[in-house]
């Protein structure tokens with residue numbers, strides 16, 4: 401099939417690459433010329449596992465190409481829109497549809513012959529219907545169906561998640577479009593559940609899923625606070641809860657709170673949507689409040705641990721919103737560090753992938769280290785903000801010779817605390833007072 405993907409970010413680019421790998425002829429389109437130039441040279445523009453190899457392979461087979469121009473849209477059987485739908489600042493979580501609207505205005509008059517338009521951007525229930533009406537207004541002669549196929553791709557694992565999905569949700573209300581999509585998704589038909597539903601339901605499934613994940617994380621984070629106070633081990637609690645298949649083991653890892661470009665934005669949008677439709681989502685609203693408080697509470701704990709030192713220095717390791725990505729958007733680590741900086745704490749930061757992005761946030765407010773050992777020099781406390789694999793295998797004897805005081809606060813339970821303790825460190829981890 402001929403597929404065009406508009407918007408080549410963390411979702412659009414992996415989708416374009418993966419669907420070309422599945423045998424389709426795919427054109428990836430983005431307004432950003434610099435990005436298109438790099439992609440045409442087989443350079444990946446995002447840090448995403450396995451992406452680059454597939455990019456090179458499919459450009460070479462000529463199934464995959466990139467462009468800034470929408471002129472070839474008329475040739476497409478399927479046009480996928482995957483542009484960002486950020487939160488409008490200061491509007492309580494309202495979703496900014498301006499990027500989608502711009503794309504729709506741009507493509508409406510290029511549509512030629514029957515086209516299935518897929519909205520992959522995260523949008524609230526009812527949005528697809530509105531976009532459909534807009535296209536009809538802009539080009540009354542256009543022959544198209546507009547469908548919702550929300551994505552469930554984790555950043556850093558997008559290629560894996562496209563090829564090994566837990567489910568595929570297709571919101572479609574026309575048999576003609578359904579036939580096209582059954583063909584496009586036929587490689588998955590014996591592999592996973594392909595669930596067809598209405599467009600509004602598909603739109604809601606995405607928000608409900610992300611909000612539920614955020615609630616699950618927040619629930620275990622609050623249980624972890626209680627565990628600390630009452631001498632329980634939250635990791636045992638989470639493990640044993642997860643053995644109940646009704647609960648499930650995933651997303652029960654306590655940590656510094658959920659972050660990233662999706663969960664915080666989507667849960668805010670859903671809460672706001674609930675309020676505006678007169679159907680409040682109190683669990684969702686509480687989750688937002690609890691997640692914000694968590695970062696402040698953890699920053700307060702760090703401040704408490706170093707309060708006795710004069711001009712304390714904190715080494716903060718792991719800056720992205722989770723390990724394995726370079727993305728610092730709504731990262732719990734950066735929020736906690738900002739709290740520390742506001743209290744005039746001297747912070748030195750390190751991350752194996754996200755240093756460049758963290759510089760956009762902190763500028764000259766922190767010191768940037770080139771590795772862990774460089775970061776911990778003269779530190780009074782070392783904090784671990786992501787579950788980066790490298791942090792499991794640190795040389796604690798060496799670190800012991802570099803620091804000023806031997807205090808660790810491990811927000812992800814990632815380090816080898818036995819080794820650290822052997823070398824004289826006092827280890828604080830979340831959710832376990834017995835370490």
Ligand code: UGA
Pocket residue numbers: 551552553554555556610613617650651652653654655656657658659660661662663721722723
């Ligand atoms: C999330 C969803 O997991 C994807 O299914 C969805 O497609 C994507 O948003 C999206 O809407 O595009 P992602 O933003 O990559 O994916 O992040 P997650 O892997 O879900 O992690 C989110 C946050 O929760 C991170 O800060 C992570 O560290 C934290 N987390 C996750 C925990 O603290 N504990 C857990 O057990 C799991």
